[in-house]
Amino acid sequence: MAAIAxxxxxxxxxxxxxxxxxxxxxxxxxxxxxxxxxELGGRLYFRDTHVGEMLRLGRSRLDVSVETVMMxxxxxxxxxxxxxxxxxxxxxxxxxxxxxxxxxxMVDTARALADAGLGDRTIVLTGAMVPYAFGxxxxxxxxxxxLSFAQVLPPGVYIAMNGQHFAxxxxxxxxxxxxxxxxS
Amino acid sequence: MAAIAxxxxxxxxxxxxxxxxxxxxxxxxxxxxxxxxxELGGRLYFRDTHVGEMLRLGRSRLDVSVETVMMxxxxxxxxxxxxxxxxxxxxxxxxxxxxxxxxxxMVDTARALADAGLGDRTIVLTGAMVPYAFGxxxxxxxxxxxLSFAQVLPPGVYIAMNGQHFAxxxxxxxxxxxxxxxxS
Amino acid sequence: MAAIAxxxxxxxxxxxxxxxxxxxxxxxxxxxxxxxxxELGGRLYFRDTHVGEMLRLGRSRLDVSVETVMMxxxxxxxxxxxxxxxxxxxxxxxxxxxxxxxxxxMVDTARALADAGLGDRTIVLTGAMVPYAFGxxxxxxxxxxxLSFAQVLPPGVYIAMNGQHFAxxxxxxxxxxxxxxxxS
Amino acid sequence: MAAIAxxxxxxxxxxxxxxxxxxxxxxxxxxxxxxxxxELGGRLYFRDTHVGEMLRLGRSRLDVSVETVMMxxxxxxxxxxxxxxxxxxxxxxxxxxxxxxxxxxMVDTARALADAGLGDRTIVLTGAMVPYAFGxxxxxxxxxxxLSFAQVLPPGVYIAMNGQHFAxxxxxxxxxxxxxxxxS
Numbered sequence: 038m039a040a041i042a043x044x045x046x047x048x049x050x051x052x053x054x055x056x057x058x059x060x061x062x063x064x065x066x067x068x069x070x071x072x073x074x075x076e077l078g079g080r081l082y083f084r085d086t087h088v089g090e091m092l093r094l095g096r097s098r099l100d101v102s103v104e105t106v107m108m109x110x111x112x113x114x115x116x117x118x119x120x121x122x123x124x125x126x127x128x129x130x131x132x133x134x135x136x137x138x139x140x141x142x143m144v145d146t147a148r149a150l151a152d153a154g155l156g157d158r159t160i161v162l163t164g165a166m167v168p169y170a171f172g173x174x175x176x177x178x179x180x181x182x183x184l185s186f187a188q189v190l191p192p193g194v195y196i197a198m199n200g201q202h203f204a205x206x207x208x209x210x211x212x213x214x215x216x217x218x219x220x221s
Numbered sequence: 222m223a224a225i226a227x228x229x230x231x232x233x234x235x236x237x238x239x240x241x242x243x244x245x246x247x248x249x250x251x252x253x254x255x256x257x258x259x260e261l262g263g264r265l266y267f268r269d270t271h272v273g274e275m276l277r278l279g280r281s282r283l284d285v286s287v288e289t290v291m292m293x294x295x296x297x298x299x300x301x302x303x304x305x306x307x308x309x310x311x312x313x314x315x316x317x318x319x320x321x322x323x324x325x326x327m328v329d330t331a332r333a334l335a336d337a338g339l340g341d342r343t344i345v346l347t348g349a350m351v352p353y354a355f356g357x358x359x360x361x362x363x364x365x366x367x368l369s370f371a372q373v374l375p376p377g378v379y380i381a382m383n384g385q386h387f388a389x390x391x392x393x394x395x396x397x398x399x400x401x402x403x404x405s
Numbered sequence: 406m407a408a409i410a411x412x413x414x415x416x417x418x419x420x421x422x423x424x425x426x427x428x429x430x431x432x433x434x435x436x437x438x439x440x441x442x443x444e445l446g447g448r449l450y451f452r453d454t455h456v457g458e459m460l461r462l463g464r465s466r467l468d469v470s471v472e473t474v475m476m477x478x479x480x481x482x483x484x485x486x487x488x489x490x491x492x493x494x495x496x497x498x499x500x501x502x503x504x505x506x507x508x509x510x511m512v513d514t515a516r517a518l519a520d521a522g523l524g525d526r527t528i529v530l531t532g533a534m535v536p537y538a539f540g541x542x543x544x545x546x547x548x549x550x551x552l553s554f555a556q557v558l559p560p561g562v563y564i565a566m567n568g569q570h571f572a573x574x575x576x577x578x579x580x581x582x583x584x585x586x587x588x589s
Numbered sequence: 590m591a592a593i594a595x596x597x598x599x600x601x602x603x604x605x606x607x608x609x610x611x612x613x614x615x616x617x618x619x620x621x622x623x624x625x626x627x628e629l630g631g632r633l634y635f636r637d638t639h640v641g642e643m644l645r646l647g648r649s650r651l652d653v654s655v656e657t658v659m660m661x662x663x664x665x666x667x668x669x670x671x672x673x674x675x676x677x678x679x680x681x682x683x684x685x686x687x688x689x690x691x692x693x694x695m696v697d698t699a700r701a702l703a704d705a706g707l708g709d710r711t712i713v714l715t716g717a718m719v720p721y722a723f724g725x726x727x728x729x730x731x732x733x734x735x736l737s738f739a740q741v742l743p744p745g746v747y748i749a750m751n752g753q754h755f756a757x758x759x760x761x762x763x764x765x766x767x768x769x770x771x772x773s
Contacts, residue, residue, distance in 0.1 A: 069628075076621075077764070077767045079662075081631075081633065094359060095359050095366075096362075096383050096384075097362075097383055098384060099383070110631075141631075166280055167628050171724070172356060172540060172724035173278060177362045178278065178280075179365060181365030181366035182365035182366065182369040183369075184384050185370050188386070189370065189373050190373060197369070199279075199280050199282035199283070200280075200282060200283040200365065200368050200369070202369070213629075215628055253444075258539055260437075260534040260583055261580070263437060265447075265449065294447075325447075351444050354539060354540075354541070355442055355538060397445075399444055426753050462726075463752060464718055464750075464767075465751055466752060466753055543647050545729045546648075546649075546732065546733035547733060548730065548733070549731060549732070549733030549752065550734065550736065551737075552734065552752050553734040553738050557738065557741050557742060567647075567648050568644075568647060568648075568650060568651040568653075568733065568737070569650055570737070583648070584650055586650075
């Protein structure tokens, strides 16, 4: 269950006007972003992604396609998992792609995407420090940020966190402070 | 009172690393964004801006300066009010500026800013359809989006709403649907 | 739209055990409790009651029947409206009844119910200072409180607000402070 | 950090009127109720209790004293822990006592309190299935309910969950459904 409700009136569905923005793909891989609370087991776990609900909450009118690639904690990400994300990015027709990902190994997946040589795509990885299902999450802010960077940055692989964007090879997660920072 | 709490631990304050992003100014003018509920009068009203709280919630590490220019419903915006916003933008040293604004006359203020000729500044207006103090607001999404566009779009005046960005002279608010759309 | 989401899994529906509590009726009349935000008009308004959603959020297993009598601001309550509430209370078979009501004239409706002589029913009026659709509402606390008082207080008409309960003839709303207090 | 903000204006503090309700003690022992999200470790943990914040959110005007006895998951509750809770209840002057407690062993602690023979006190245990710091918690509903039952039930030891109250010796937690039910 989510802390912030889906608007009951989904205006987008009944909206006769045509959004004219470029299409954007969102590939979901899990991460803190999508964790929720299992009230029977008292644990955090994954069920479905909240990205669709977040897009409705943000009144997004982007031409967005959401694809769930996997739902895992990024500490469990494997080379095979990264290969799958690369393959799914390659399979998308959109030039703008946002990948939601756990923060702990987000930089590693960014590198895998950069190494794969994905052409003229702008790929932006983002995530959250607090699950969206908590009312106090940074997820909605980050999603708005990542979608915006994906539309206007030149082709390449980036990380969007903390309102900032970083090229894939100039960033690390500072685990002591829970923030992303430039490595230079 | 706000629906989403300020994180008690403000890591930014104790954070020894230096954010290396360009400075961004946020000029607050009010709008739905910042309305809250007056429990004695049963009305919506303005008190202080929630932008600082939203930046903390978003774990923003941008070099941001927030300036409250006014706190009004944009239906009450006057030519004098617009002149004041223009003057405050001109007075800022930052090249990236986000202006929070009510949606009803946001396009008019965008035009006033464009007409003023503010040089090499990238100015992005944003707002919300639902007050941030409601849990179900689009404000946090829009703020993340506007801050991102402000950092990377070329100089000019833009509106960022619904995950999209528009040049000031190609957008209108569709009041029947509560969304922004291209005029062309 | 509500600030706090309905749990997606409604365990009550699949719950094979039988709640053994006495039946409780909830009569909805509107009030701040049920106001929500109209994002097209920028106003507070009434749509449907949130009581059902609140009961699910509270994991209520009471044998509750919810009846919407009217949806109005209690400043607009008329003698005819009060007569209707009295009639609906009289029409209920349950001995425990909670009436949700705007706080401004809650005491007047309590008096009308007491004057009507409703027999061995325990009737508890409650409301909220902040709409439930705001994340920061007192509504969920008050609903839990009113349902509990209704189950265990002796027959009579009461007001449950601020964690307290008052007999109908010993309470007034202190409008300067937005609280209920004893008149004695 | 909590999902629902503390009202900035604390009217109680400036309130010149005197609440005339009987004093109530709240003994905090932890449980799901008070768990929050550790964004650096990605785990649920305990910090301070949210009870004070919840009382403010509920606009409580009860004469309440909050005492934190321990902050643990109730699966870790020991006989020594229960003895401490018994001792702290015995040490309180209030006749109405609410004990917040994890749901998994709440019934066992209720039995320990009943076995201890605590005289003419009305002791009500309550908890939550979802942490308060999540927006979708049942905690606020349960706290309003438990405080109300504690004021009006005759002396004894009770559990208040799901809007219901149970004598300590007629209730069990149904773990498959996450609800409390009568054993008879």
